[in-house]
Amino acid sequence: MSDDSRSSLSGGRTAAVIPAAGRGVRLGPGAPKALRALNGTPMLIHAVRAMAASRAVSLVVVVAPPDGAAEVKALLDTHALPERTDFLVVPGGDSRQESVKYGLDALPPGVDIVLVHDAARPLVPVDTVDAVIEAVRDGAPAVVPALPLADTVKQVEPASEPGMPEPVVATPERARLRAVQTPQGFDRATLVRAHETVTGNVTDDASMVEQLGERVVVVPGHEEAFKVTRPLDLVLAEAVLARRRANDGF
Ligand code: CTP
Numbered sequence: 001m002s003d004d005s006r007s008s009l010s011g012g013r014t015a016a017v018i019p020a021a022g023r024g025v026r027l028g029p030g031a032p033k034a035l036r037a038l039n040g041t042p043m044l045i046h047a048v049r050a051m052a053a054s055r056a057v058s059l060v061v062v063v064a065p066p067d068g069a070a071e072v073k074a075l076l077d078t079h080a081l082p083e084r085t086d087f088l089v090v091p092g093g094d095s096r097q098e099s100v101k102y103g104l105d106a107l108p109p110g111v112d113i114v115l116v117h118d119a120a121r122p123l124v125p126v127d128t129v130d131a132v133i134e135a136v137r138d139g140a141p142a143v144v145p146a147l148p149l150a151d152t153v154k155q156v157e158p159a160s161e162p163g164m165p166e167p168v169v170a171t172p173e174r175a176r177l178r179a180v181q182t183p184q185g186f187d188r189a190t191l192v193r194a195h196e197t198v199t200g201n202v203t204d205d206a207s208m209v210e211q212l213g214e215r216v217v218v219v220p221g222h223e224e225a226f227k228v229t230r231p232l233d234l235v236l237a238e239a240v241l242a243r244r245r246a247n248d249g250f
C-alpha cells in the first residue's frame with residue numbers, strides 16, 4: 001500500500017504509545033522490566049522495533065520509568081529504527097493507566113489512529129500489528145488482539161484469610177472467553193475521551209472505551225505476543241528469538 005492510499009484511508013498518521021514505566025515486580029529484583037535484556041537487547045527496543053516494523057506507524061511514543069527518561073532516550077538514539085519512524089520519550093506515572101495518559105498527551109496534531117502497546121510484549125509479529133490498524137481503519141473505534149484460552153477459568157470469592165481455600169462462584173463458558181493482548185488500536189479521539197472520563201482501576205485501554213458504551217472488537221492475536229511477566233517468560237522469549245534466528249537462515 002502506498003503512503004498516499006494510507007493517508008487517504010485514515011486521514012492522518014498512526015502512532016504507537018508504548019507504556020514502559022513499570023518496575024516489573026513479578027519478574028523479580030533487577031532493572032526496570034522494559035530495560036532488561038533479551039538476547040542482549042533491551043526488551044523495550046524489541047517492542048519499539050515491533051511497532052516500527054509496521055509501515056503504517058510513523059511515530060512511537062515511549063513512556064519511560066519516571067527517573068529513566070534520559071536513559072531511554074539514549075537507548076533509542078543508539079539502536080537503529082527505520083528512517084520513516086520518529087520517536088518521543090516522556091516520563092511515566094504510578095499506574096499503567098496514568099502512563100498511557102502521559103503518552104497520549106504527547107501526541108502531536110495529525111495523528112488519528114493510536115496503538116497502545118505494552119513494552120512487556122516485545123515479540124508481537126508485524127502481521128498482528130497491521131491487522132489491528134486495518135480494523136481501526138475499517139471503522140472500529142477500538143480493536144483488541146486476543147486468543148482463545150487454554151485453561152478453564154473460575155470466578156472465586158477472595159479467601160477470608162490468607163492461605164484458606166477460595167470458594168468457586170462461577171465457571172464462565174470457556175469458548176466465549178478471550179485472553180487479550182496488545183497492541184490495542186483506537187480512534188484517537190475516542191481513546192482520549194475514555195482517558196478523560198473513565199476513572200477506577202482498569203487493566204487495559206479497551207475496557208475504558210467499553211465503559212463509554214463504544215463498540216470494541218476482537219481480531220486474532222498471536223502466541224508470540226505473550227506478556228513477559230514472570231521469570232519463565234524470559235526463557236520463553238529468548239527461545240522465540242533463537243527460533244526466529246534459526247529460521248532466518250543461520
Ligand atoms: N506500565 C507503565 N507504568 C506503570 C505500570 C506499568 O508504563 N506505572 C507498563 C509496563 O512497563 C508494561 C505494561 O505497562 O510494559 C504492562 O504492565 P505489566 O506487565 O504489569 O508491567 P509491570 O507493572 O512493570 O510489572 P509488575 O506488575 O509485575 O510490576
Ligand code: MG
Pocket residue numbers: 022
Ligand atoms: Mg503491573
